[in-house]
Amino acid sequence: MYKEITSILKSCSLSLALGDNKIPFYFLKALGKLVACVLTSLADVCLKLKQYLTFLKTAHTIILHKPGKSAYKVLNTWRPITLLKTISKVVKKLLAKRIRSTAEEH
Numbered sequence: 001m002y003k004e005i006t007s008i009l010k011s012c013s014l015s016l017a018l019g020d021n022k023i024p025f026y027f028l029k030a031l032g033k034l035v036a037c038v039l040t041s042l043a044d045v046c047l048k049l050k051q052y053l054t055f056l057k058t059a060h061t062i063i064l065h066k067p068g069k070s071a072y073k074v075l076n077t078w079r080p081i082t083l084l085k086t087i088s089k090v091v092k093k094l095l096a097k098r099i100r101s102t103a104e105e106h
């Protein structure tokens with residue numbers, strides 16, 4: 001399990017946007033085994049309960065003006081960006097990996 005999280009953290013870009021908790025990926029990577037155990041437990045709880053935990057679902061949405069568009073009053077000149085928690089991104093990747101692995105076995 002530790003190897004799964006370590007692999008996921010290695011694949012995460014340090015430049016990914018932070019969510020509302022402002023925890024950067026380099027911090028998670030630096031915590032190593034400690035964070036790997038906690039994130040693995042979170043993923044296990046999600047699988048056991050068959051639901052994604054509420055605090056992992058929250059996100060921060062910002063609205064950006066699309067480059068090259070001049071009319072601010074037109075709706076399609078804006079683009080919403082959702083910023084998820086870094087912890088949530090890692091747990092989602094772990095869950096997706098486990099679901100994919102289970103699906104391939106059966």
